[in-house]
Amino acid sequence: MSELGPIVAEARERLVERARREGLETVGYGVVDSPLGPLWVAVGPRGLLNIHYGAEPSSLELRRIVRTYGPGVLPDARRVDEVARELDQYWSGKRRGFDVAVDLSPLTPFQRRVLTVTTRVPYGALVTYAKVAHGAGNDRAYRAAAAAVGDNPIPIVVPCHRVVASDGTLGGYSGGLDAKRRLLQLERGEVPPGGWPSRE
Amino acid sequence: MTSPATFAELLERHEREIYAYALRLTGDRDDADDVYQDTFLAAFRAWPPPKRGSERAWLYRIATNKAIDRGRRAKRLVRLGDLPLAAPERDGVSLADLAAAVKALPTGQRAAFVLRKVQGLSYTEVSLALECSEEAARSRVTEAMKKVKEAMR
Numbered sequence: 001m002s003e004l005g006p007i008v009a010e011a012r013e014r015l016v017e018r019a020r021r022e023g024l025e026t027v028g029y030g031v032v033d034s035p036l037g038p039l040w041v042a043v044g045p046r047g048l049l050n051i052h053y054g055a056e057p058s059s060l061e062l063r064r065i066v067r068t069y070g071p072g073v074l075p076d077a078r079r080v081d082e083v084a085r086e087l088d089q090y091w092s093g094k095r096r097g098f099d100v101a102v103d104l105s106p107l108t109p110f111q112r113r114v115l116t117v118t119t120r121v122p123y124g125a126l127v128t129y130a131k132v133a134h135g136a137g138n139d140r141a142y143r144a145a146a147a148a149v150g151d152n153p154i155p156i157v158v159p160c161h162r163v164v165a166s167d168g169t170l171g172g173y174s175g176g177l178d179a180k181r182r183l184l185q186l187e188r189g190e191v192p193p194g195g196w197p198s199r200e
Numbered sequence: 201m202t203s204p205a206t207f208a209e210l211l212e213r214h215e216r217e218i219y220a221y222a223l224r225l226t227g228d229r230d231d232a233d234d235v236y237q238d239t240f241l242a243a244f245r246a247w248p249p250p251k252r253g254s255e256r257a258w259l260y261r262i263a264t265n266k267a268i269d270r271g272r273r274a275k276r277l278v279r280l281g282d283l284p285l286a287a288p289e290r291d292g293v294s295l296a297d298l299a300a301a302v303k304a305l306p307t308g309q310r311a312a313f314v315l316r317k318v319q320g321l322s323y324t325e326v327s328l329a330l331e332c333s334e335e336a337a338r339s340r341v342t343e344a345m346k347k348v349k350e351a352m353r
Contacts, residue, residue: 007229008219012211015237019207024244066205071247073206
């Protein structure tokens, strides 16, 4: 069956195009290369839904997407082209903010508020989880805010890597702390003496 | 196996075998492409797939009907020999002979033969795919086998 693979892949492209034209495809996804490894990227009718570190989707994210947009999730590189282009510019240092629309509608209202605050943190800046909780309208919800930041379905574009703990340690990151360090290094061009402190 | 949650998951699980089936049934890549696309578009429109693991037979049923709908099946020879998907060569019988014999079968028998002997479906699955009783599926395959053997003598 080895020679069947490319033939089916070609047929699948045509199938996906027809599904898109007929409105059967609600969400398209693709895998984008990055200096931090492959990224699984999904785009829905209202914008970017998910960036996941790795070539496969997270089952939690996929469930969220299906709950919001139904089962019409298909591999469709065309849908992720724009995100891929902006990410490339970001990695090469030519882009400091993203123009693609992000769609946080699969999340709870509190998660949306927290991530909206996170989105406003400027390139290269750092804020604390406490400040994000404050910005989301609940000073005491520090842990919930940290959880919402940690559960960010659109890392990099919603820059949760700019959120750190109040004691100056890095906190956590869905792509691993090394990825967080590299993102901060890219944006700030420097690392603190001795590297970023962490509680690893 | 749980039901697929997304169209992509259904494709990942079954697209290769459905494409191979379409190719064997139509004997032509363009026709197989059409049958494959029509089959999955119909499956997406009819979502969700039936439960209890019968999604495979469900797809074969749609594919069989799509192939019949196109009304082109008998037009071309199944070029099994051209493809790495061919049934294994047995007892010195050439694939071209086998292809010709399969091509000569009536529609129902041909589909039953390909589903059972090439795709390896169980008789329960063949009966679901062809919307007939299991007994009818068995008799179609038996009849097809008899004809193929006769043709190969």
